[in-house]
Amino acid sequence: MASNCSTFSRLIIGIQTAAEACTKRAVQQTCGRYRVCRWYSSVTHEENRLEQVGGLVVPGNHSQVLKDVLPFSAFLMDSFGRRHNYLRISLTEKCNLRCQYCMPQEGVKLTPRSQLLTAEELLMLARLFVREGVNKIRLTGGEPLIRPDVLHIIAELRKLEGLKTIAVTTNGMNLTRLLPSLKKAGIDLLNISLDTLVPAKFEFIARRKGFHKVMEGIEKAIEMGYNPVKVNCVVMRGLNEDELIDFVSLTERKPLDVRFIEYMPFDGNRWNFKMMVSYQEMLDCIKQKWPNLETVPGEETDTAKAFRVPGFRGQLGFITSMSDNFCGSCNRLRITADGNLKVCLFGNSEVSLRDFLRSGATEEELLHIIGAAVGRKKKQHAGMFNISQMKNRPMILIGSNCSWLLPNTGALKKHTALTGPVQILRWGSQPPQLHSKTFPSILFLSAPLSASKFRDSTLQFARHCHSKTPECGFDLKILHTDAQSSSLDGTSDQLTHTDAQGKASMVNVGGKAVTCRTAMACGKVILGPKAFNLVHANQLAKGDALAVAQLAGIMGAKQTSSLIPLCHLLPLDHTSVTIELLEEEHAVIIKATCQTTGCTGVEMEALTAVAVATLTLYDMCKSVSHNIVITDIKLLSKTGGQRGDFHRSPDS
Ligand SMILES: Nc1nc2c(ncn2[C@@H]2O[C@H](COP(=O)(O)OP(=O)(O)OP(=O)(O)O)[C@@H](O)[C@H]2O)c(=O)[nH]1
Numbered sequence: 001m002a003s004n005c006s007t008f009s010r011l012i013i014g015i016q017t018a019a020e021a022c023t024k025r026a027v028q029q030t031c032g033r034y035r036v037c038r039w040y041s042s043v044t045h046e047e048n049r050l051e052q053v054g055g056l057v058v059p060g061n062h063s064q065v066l067k068d069v070l071p072f073s074a075f076l077m078d079s080f081g082r083r084h085n086y087l088r089i090s091l092t093e094k095c096n097l098r099c100q101y102c103m104p105q106e107g108v109k110l111t112p113r114s115q116l117l118t119a120e121e122l123l124m125l126a127r128l129f130v131r132e133g134v135n136k137i138r139l140t141g142g143e144p145l146i147r148p149d150v151l152h153i154i155a156e157l158r159k160l161e162g163l164k165t166i167a168v169t170t171n172g173m174n175l176t177r178l179l180p181s182l183k184k185a186g187i188d189l190l191n192i193s194l195d196t197l198v199p200a201k202f203e204f205i206a207r208r209k210g211f212h213k214v215m216e217g218i219e220k221a222i223e224m225g226y227n228p229v230k231v232n233c234v235v236m237r238g239l240n241e242d243e244l245i246d247f248v249s250l251t252e253r254k255p256l257d258v259r260f261i262e263y264m265p266f267d268g269n270r271w272n273f274k275m276m277v278s279y280q281e282m283l284d285c286i287k288q289k290w291p292n293l294e295t296v297p298g299e300e301t302d303t304a305k306a307f308r309v310p311g312f313r314g315q316l317g318f319i320t321s322m323s324d325n326f327c328g329s330c331n332r333l334r335i336t337a338d339g340n341l342k343v344c345l346f347g348n349s350e351v352s353l354r355d356f357l358r359s360g361a362t363e364e365e366l367l368h369i370i371g372a373a374v375g376r377k378k379k380q381h382a383g384m385f386n387i388s389q390m391k392n393r394p395m396i397l398i399g400s401n402c403s404w405l406l407p408n409t410g411a412l413k414k415h416t417a418l419t420g421p422v423q424i425l426r427w428g429s430q431p432p433q434l435h436s437k438t439f440p441s442i443l444f445l446s447a448p449l450s451a452s453k454f455r456d457s458t459l460q461f462a463r464h465c466h467s468k469t470p471e472c473g474f475d476l477k478i479l480h481t482d483a484q485s486s487s488l489d490g491t492s493d494q495l496t497h498t499d500a501q502g503k504a505s506m507v508n509v510g511g512k513a514v515t516c517r518t519a520m521a522c523g524k525v526i527l528g529p530k531a532f533n534l535v536h537a538n539q540l541a542k543g544d545a546l547a548v549a550q551l552a553g554i555m556g557a558k559q560t561s562s563l564i565p566l567c568h569l570l571p572l573d574h575t576s577v578t579i580e581l582l583e584e585e586h587a588v589i590i591k592a593t594c595q596t597t598g599c600t601g602v603e604m605e606a607l608t609a610v611a612v613a614t615l616t617l618y619d620m621c622k623s624v625s626h627n628i629v630i631t632d633i634k635l636l637s638k639t640g641g642q643r644g645d646f647h648r649s650p651d652s
Pocket residue numbers: 138140167169191230232261262264302303304319321332344345
């Protein structure tokens with residue numbers, strides 16, 4: 001490890017693969033004055049196609065400056081660049097009220113207890129999300145405060161480092177009794193639902209008595225120092241739209257934030273357009289009484305548009321999901337009480353994290369499932385209100401991060417000479433080496449790995465960082481590695497898998513050099529229109545076919561040596577499976593990339609991943625059509641072997 005990093009200047013952007021942990025360690029060891037802010041394996045941005053960016057190492061005092069260019073966990077960033085750092089967890093499906101706009105009179109059909117997330121499962125998932133960058137968790141339901149172990153859950157959440165805010169949305173029925181313990185356990189924010197200030201109307205809307213309990217809960221919350229206490233009021237024509245002024249008047253003396261919510265359609269709530277009172281209509285009504293109503297600036301990700309009557313202690317807001325959606329800045333994900341991840345409030349697209357968790361999926365596998373679901377999140381309202389958007393579903397992106405490798409040293413040196421002083425970061429079988437020669441400022445490595453696409457996006461990202469951070473004053477030096485290394489196709493006359501007697505024999509690879517080796521393979525599944533459309537809309541009866549296929553591919557790669565008789569058992573550093581939908585052909589392209597650090601290659605692992613993923617997709621769709629064709633499974637590239645790299649030419 002080179003230690004002369006005194007000249008190692010301001011910013012390194014590294015692009016790399018599985019050696020990230022040791023790279024991070026190496027950088028920390030070598031450059032004490034640099035702080036590793038966050039290390040991500042890939043970044044994706046739909047428009048700009050910023051992919052495959054490894055990480056940032058920035059001096060501590062520049063971390064704020066760089067905030068807006070720092071990559072966010074690829075698993076929690078969707079294809080529109082939205083960063084999901086707010087998780088809403090439903091603690092229960094049960095409720096002690098039956099609000100007309102939310103639940104039918106008889107309640108909802110409850111999921112059997114055994115299928116609900118246990119506290120431990122819920123906390124395990126929460127931990128995973130927080131580790132990836134979620135900093136706010138809201139507990140909701142059903143009525144979250146009727147779950148018996150709610151205090152235990154909150155107290156355990158409170159222990160999660162990185163979780164800044166724990167909030168709860170409640171109907172307030174149990175609040176007075178629970179507030180002291182809720183506060184002690186660690187609740188930071190309280191949203192309390194109250195749709196009317198008239199007790200009899202409360203009983204009509206909620207189909208239960210309880211008005212005074214809720215009011216008492218609100219008072220107690222104020223008394224205990226919650227400020228503001230948010231009050232949620234769903235406004236419905238003919239029911240409570242005549243109470244807007246009364247609600248706003250409450251904010252005169254109390255630190256309340258009353259939010260008027262546009263009535264939304266949900267299964268079974270008999271939503272009717274005529275019953276919805278729009279934001280504009282509510283605003284007009286309130287402005288008649290208080291013409292000098294002023295806007296209050298808020299966070300970009302707020303659900304509510306905030307206002308204040310000058311001189312009033314509290315404020316008011318409008319949640320305009322229907323008339324003016326706020327999907328553009330959406331930062332929310334949800335976990336239902338039975339463990340489904342729901343990437344949008346609307347839409348039925350759900351993936352059961354519970355099932356993966358209970359079948360022993362590793363955290364890494366869970367993250368890939370989560371990443372796949374987030375990657376498919378629609379631009380707004382799950383695509384419900386803008387069907388035309390559904391066509392533009394982006395390429396399925398599953399945090400793949402194995403495409404950046406150091407080109408062979410000769411090529412690297414050649415290009416180093418061409419581009420002047422650069423920081424060279426090398427990784428492979430050994431810990432990365434830092435050679436700080438003159439005054440390197442930005443490291444950039446791109447590899448000739450079948451990937452001009454990746455190179456372009458990485459360069460784009462570098463330029464983006466550069467233009468965004470003039471304060472840092474770093475120079476942008478780009479190391480191009482266009483040259484393809486000599487491409488050997490790897491074929492040989494010699495039969496390596498038979499012995500002198502023609503019997504099967506495993507090749508002894510013990511004498512080969514340990515190198516970082518990668519392989520990428522792909523395959524195509526022609527689904528036909530019916531199955532394709534169902535997969536595309538994630539409406540297959542069997543569930544999320546793409547997420548399952550992706551996971552199957554990863555698991556398949558790990559099983560290669562058990563499936564292919566003479567294959568070696570390899571330690572896989574990384575496997576990723578990505579899926580692309582070809583709308584015009586009603587087909588799906590599945591790509592797998594594998595990486596190992598060892599003495600034999602991983603092309604069989606990549607091919608097996610593709611084969612298993614394509615077969616899984618077939619299995620998921622076979623109840624819809626048998627006219628499904630799996631075709632064109634092939635190796636796309638292979639690097640790091642002693643016979644040189646292989647890259648399939650684009651037309652072969
Ligand atoms: N469209 C949309 N509306 C949401 C979403 N989350 C909450 N809402 C709306 O916001 C209302 C209030 O929800 P709350 O549970 O109080 O959460 P919130 O407003 O997101 O809470 P904070 O912003 O954390 O105070 C709900 O009744 C919905 O109308 C969401 O993800 N999408």
